[in-house]
Amino acid sequence: MRIYEFTKGILKKNPVFFLAIGLCPVLAITTRVENAIGMAAAFTFVLLGSNLMISALRKFIPRDVRIPTFIVIISSFVTVVEFLLHGFSQDIYRALGIFLPLITVNCIVLGRAEAFASKNSLKNTLLDSAGMSVGFTFSILVISAIRELFGTGKIVVFGYQVVPTVLSQPATGMILPVGAFLVMGLLLAIFRKLGVM
């Protein structure tokens, strides 16, 4: 058990900024910070649950059918989280829309299952999944904060105005698809310049 398994997901091997995988939800639902929080919560639940289960079952899963097995486990967890959000938080359920079931095919979840959980102990998998979830949450929050701030001029999270109105004429382009690609590209360039990644 090494703490590195946890910290690597946050910066050094950040799934979004460094590996550039699992981009679909990152770019699509980051128009508002509260959607990003909902997505991060759902994603964390699925990643932790499915990878812990895969790690626990890793000795019983035949090698030849491991990918279909992983997919079935992951999609079961997604179905559970879909039920939970549908039951308890209709607003987030509607805002995430199609991207909630699409957590199933998020490259990060399957990638960690194949590259890590299927080969490592339960304890290390817990650290790895938690680190990746924190890394994912961090990146999705950064992108959504930038987009909402510049796109609407303020940040409102669950009805509370976190950042007061700073722009009277916001750049609407930031909450359009253009803004998503632009913010992502600029962030990658900034991280590279700073030498973080």
Add this chain to the structure above:
Amino acid sequence: MENLLAIVISAVLINNVILTKFLGLCSFFGISSRIRNSVMMGLAVIFVMTCSSMLTWVIYYYFLAPFHVEYIRIVVFILVIATFVQLVEMIIRKFLPDIYRAFGIYLPLITVNCAILGVTLINVDVEGYSFVASTVNALATGVGYLLAIILMAGIRTRLELYEQPKTFKGLPLAFIIAALLALAFQGFSGMGS
């Protein structure tokens, strides 16, 4: 007929699967550095998307809906898609080994290409299309994917001839190009009305 045409224009241009709906981004950024690979990837996506959309529609309305078990659609759909990808992979490995090698990891990744599962879910969940309409939608979405990835590959191939700023070289620049393409495709949004 008019309705189908509207679906095609919407799926290819107005709501382009990559540039507006953000589906299938991993393969879009991963494989778009060469035009030839992009074309093959696009064709594979069109094939898998159309076939799996037809299959999943039938399964949803004739097997899941009668027994009120629509909630297991995610598990069922992804298994159907995985089977199809396996089929495409076997065919390409047998007949086009060069392209098989060129694809590398991205062919198995079609399984986890969000565009495929996304379209099948949009067909039954969001839009509730009929069989013909959902097939047309899947085909047109695939064409939209092909269009976007070829445009991207063309631009990236040409950019390699020029000196790029070191900070932006590679992925960051690809995102900026995608942003400009998305901005261009935003212009189609007026066509809906």
